[in-house]
Amino acid sequence: MEQIVGHRHSWAVTGMDCGSCAARIDTALGRLAGVSDVQVTVMAQRMSLQLDPALTAPEEVEATVRKLGFGVARADQTADRAAPAAPPAEPAWHSTAKGRLVILTGLLLAAAWAVKLSGASETLSELTFAAAGVIGVIPVARRAWGALRGGVPFTIEALMTIAAIGAVIIGAVEEAALVVFLFAVGEVLEGLAASRARAGIRALADVMPKTALRMAKDGTVRQVDAATLAPGEAVLVRPGDRIPADGCITSGRSGVDESPVTGESMPREKGPGDTVHAGTINGDAALSVRVTRAGADNTIARIIAMVEEAEASRAPTERFIDRFARYYMPAVVLAALLVAVLPPLLGGGDWDTWIYRALALLLIGCPCALVISVPASISSALSAGARRGLLIKGGAVIEAMARARHVAFDKTGTLTEGRPVVTDTVALAAPEAELLAIAAAVEGASGHPLARAIVARAEARGITPLPARDARALPGLGAEATIKDRRITVGAPRLAQEMGVLDGAARARAAQLEAAGKTVVVIFDEAAALGLIALRDEPRADATQALGALHGMGMGTV
Incomplete structure (x- = not known):
């Protein structure tokens, strides 16, 4: 096995919109001495590689990437593999270099067509078309030249440059300007699709x-950077705080909102021995948590890594076009060259005529429509999905969805509203209205979803909660307060049963409601159960x- 020499270095790379951008960087850097294990992540806009500085300096790596037309900045000096980093915030499309190019060339095209249609000056319209074509092709030609110097001669930028220059030479300046403009539009659409994906990673x-x-072991608590937490360390999670790392609860009991990770709208009651995930939200009681995974390997970091891998996987059609272009572009250039030289050499044809026809072949053979069609359709599908609340991770997923024959639903928040509501009120030792007034009084200060639902039901019925004092939460069990000198508890049936206030009939009714998929709470005092909700x-x-x-x-559902 070849020994890897040197250190791992990483850079932030800007301007990458698709997998072909990463492939060009990989190919160019792979030709440098002392460079190995190149990894380019388009969605995270990050590049890392193993580098032997005795053979190639980091500055040479950066210069090679810049020659390809991408921006590059050092992310760290000697980085090992770390947690996937969120990509930086991006500017609006119209403030990027590609966006400004589309706007400028579009305005020049519009002006040229206006002059042409008015019949004012054919020369002026031709010059305006030529200006639009030249201005639009300059950045494309720079990238093509950089790729050529990096050992990647046949790129779509190279063919676009040859086609645009050829169109100007044969006098088809309007066609040249339009081809360059459409190519620039396709690149902006690719950038928008990539930007949406990166926005999902940032979220x-x-x-x-x-x-x-x-x-600390002596019980002192100190605020630290969450990324520095290591397995085995203990952290305190206050009510309402996000849990900073994957871990295991050592003390405390509370409801944990796991919706940021699992999408489940109802908090899960957790206590000592239960696992918790980074990014979830602690409920109504403090928890002590022993860290079990470092920041680079926590749940959110792994999700981000999987998302980046999904984004990097191109749609099958995109991969086909990429493979097709590897052979198509050299074939078009070769065919144009043969058209230019063979007829004059073998048949005595006119050189000017056949060179004109060769350039026309290059212009016609430019795969602009093919290149634009895939990113445009994917961008349109992503936008349509986003407007309907769907987060679609890339073109590969879109094409897979077209072949789907079954849909599996996680009911919570998808087929359901995502928030609990009161469905039944069972009065036992108090009238229904009084039962709701008591329950709303106990739960009035709680932020638990079940508590909010009970308070909302009382408000909807126009019932005013009774005055309450000394309210407190019972983590994982319910809440209690003093009302009219009676200690009232709103809690789980098991708590009421432990207190000896739930008789057989009430237990049977609670079991019946739970069998119907409902959550049951019991309102009781020291002597008896007042009712069920x-x-x-x-x-x-x-x-x-x-x-x-x-x-x-014709779709099946699960």
């Missing part, structure tokens, strides 16, 4: 807290219609 990274409360995340109004539409398309 994932934002789930992670930046700081954590690390607990059942809650459930109800189906969305349009869920049945959506499932029917899928069945009508």
